[in-house]
Amino acid sequence: MLVTLKEILEIAEKRDCGVAAINTPTFESLVAAIRVAEKNNAPIIIQHAQSHEYINQIEMIGPAMVALAKNASIPVCAHVDHGESIEYLEKGLKLGFTSIMYDGSRLTYEENVKNTKKAVELAHKFGASVEGELGMMAGNELGEDSPDDNEESYYTDPQLAHQFVKETNIDALAASFGTVHGFYKRQPKLDYELIKEIAELTKLPLVMHGGSGLSPEEYKRSIKNGIRKINYYTYGAKAGADATKDFIKNNKAVLFSEISRVAQDAMEKNFQHIIDIFCY
Numbered sequence: 001m002l003v004t005l006k007e008i009l010e011i012a013e014k015r016d017c018g019v020a021a022i023n024t025p026t027f028e029s030l031v032a033a034i035r036v037a038e039k040n041n042a043p044i045i046i047q048h049a050q051s052h053e054y055i056n057q058i059e060m061i062g063p064a065m066v067a068l069a070k071n072a073s074i075p076v077c078a079h080v081d082h083g084e085s086i087e088y089l090e091k092g093l094k095l096g097f098t099s100i101m102y103d104g105s106r107l108t109y110e111e112n113v114k115n116t117k118k119a120v121e122l123a124h125k126f127g128a129s130v131e132g133e134l135g136m137m138a139g140n141e142l143g144e145d146s147p148d149d150n151e152e153s154y155y156t157d158p159q160l161a162h163q164f165v166k167e168t169n170i171d172a173l174a175a176s177f178g179t180v181h182g183f184y185k186r187q188p189k190l191d192y193e194l195i196k197e198i199a200e201l202t203k204l205p206l207v208m209h210g211g212s213g214l215s216p217e218e219y220k221r222s223i224k225n226g227i228r229k230i231n232y233y234t235y236g237a238k239a240g241a242d243a244t245k246d247f248i249k250n251n252k253a254v255l256f257s258e259i260s261r262v263a264q265d266a267m268e269k270n271f272q273h274i275i276d277i278f279c280y
């Protein structure tokens with residue numbers, strides 16, 4: 001069934017577990033995410049990032065996401081990830097997405113607050129939830145550094161986070177406490193006390209971005225300290241690609257539909273692994 005982010009995070013809170021928020025820019029990853037959630041009777045978030053428009057446009061993959069979420073036997077939230085404009089977020093909401101993330105983390109604090117408030121006002125008209133972000137996270141899915149990449153920017157100020165939440169009325173907060181988007185070039189240094197401090201001050205479920213690639217212990221400790229939504233993309237997509245490379249190498253005549261299936265199965269297996277960790 002299709003639910004909002006707020007509802008799904010309440011379930012996570014009750015079960016004291018983390019919910020996987022899987023980016024599903026392709027039909028294969030979408031089916032893999034829903035299948036693994038149903039098999040495990042685990043709630044799941046499926047999300048489409050604005051930066052993935054080059055893979056599939058939200059108008060194409062969005063209706064499939066919403067339809068599969070509605071038909072699923074478990075609670076599913078369809079979420080717009082890293083929306084950078086109100087127009088894009090509105091597009092998602094009109095397609096039936098039940099949650100949006102407005103990413104104003106690269107703006108000044110004041111501008112971020114102003115735009116996040118607009119996103120909240122819009123989403124609430126649709127009965128949807130909002131994730132806001134404070135504290136810039138470096139890197140993208142390919143592990144490239146942002147131009148303004150520096151160590152300082154990896155950690156969110158807890159007092160400012162508290163103020164941000166009060167001013168914007170968001171439902172979940174993405175904060176920076178040491179993870180980096182994309183492939184890890186060096187092992188991230190997570191600040192668990194900071195997670196705890198922000199969670200206690202804001203009284204909101206926290207979101208981990210750049211989480212694929214952490215160890216099971218790192219995930220579990222983060223969840224224990226207040227992380228409820230864990231964004232997951234890079235390492236799942238890599239698992240799909242690796243499986244297709246092997247398949248092509250080992251088979252002479254290959255059809256795309258077969259490659260598609262191999263990738264889907266490999267991603268499902270990869271997602272199973274994270275669900276086992278998050279819902280411990």
Ligand SMILES: [Zn+2]
Binds near residue numbers: 082181209210231
């Ligand atoms: Zn992210």
